[in-house]
Amino acid sequence: MTRKPFDWGPTVHGIVEAWGRVELHEDGFRAEFARPFAIVHVEGYGSWNESREIAEAMGVEHLIFERVADVAEYCEENGLGMDRATVAELNPYRDSLGPERAAS
Numbered sequence: 001m002t003r004k005p006f007d008w009g010p011t012v013h014g015i016v017e018a019w020g021r022v023e024l025h026e027d028g029f030r031a032e033f034a035r036p037f038a039i040v041h042v043e044g045y046g047s048w049n050e051s052r053e054i055a056e057a058m059g060v061e062h063l064i065f066e067r068v069a070d071v072a073e074y075c076e077e078n079g080l081g082m083d084r085a086t087v088a089e090l091n092p093y094r095d096s097l098g099p100e101r102a103a104s
Contacts, residue, residue, distance in 0.1 A: 012051045014039045015063075015071070015080060037080065038063045040071055 020032025039055035041048050042065045055062035065071055075081045 011046060012039050012054050013042065013045065013071075014060075015075065017080075036060050040065065042066070042068050042071065 015037040016031075016034050017037045018029065018031035018034040022032070023030045036058055038061040039051050039058065040063050041051040045068075048064070052062050063071075063074065065074070076083070
């Protein structure tokens with residue numbers, strides 16, 4: 001097995017609460033403060049058991065979705081995160097996203 005730099009173990013996805021100074025980057029963001037809100041399992045991505053075990057160990061909710069797009073819908077429906085228009089406005093890479101990726 002080939003290890004990548006910083007390959008510390010299983011990869012899981014999640015929803016993170018972030019506050020303070022937040023910087024948006026082309027491939028993610030950096031925040032002054034952050035904490036996990038939930039661990040997310042999307043069917044076909046990673047191990048359901050590993051994501052459940054990590055959620056339990058961290059004491060956060062384990063959310064299961066059929067599609068990646070369902071995660072964004074969940075966040076929007078539950079008032080989590082910035083709305084798409086705000087992210088697009090603050091994103092220094094917005095001009096390179098193209099109209100299909102920009103907020104409506």
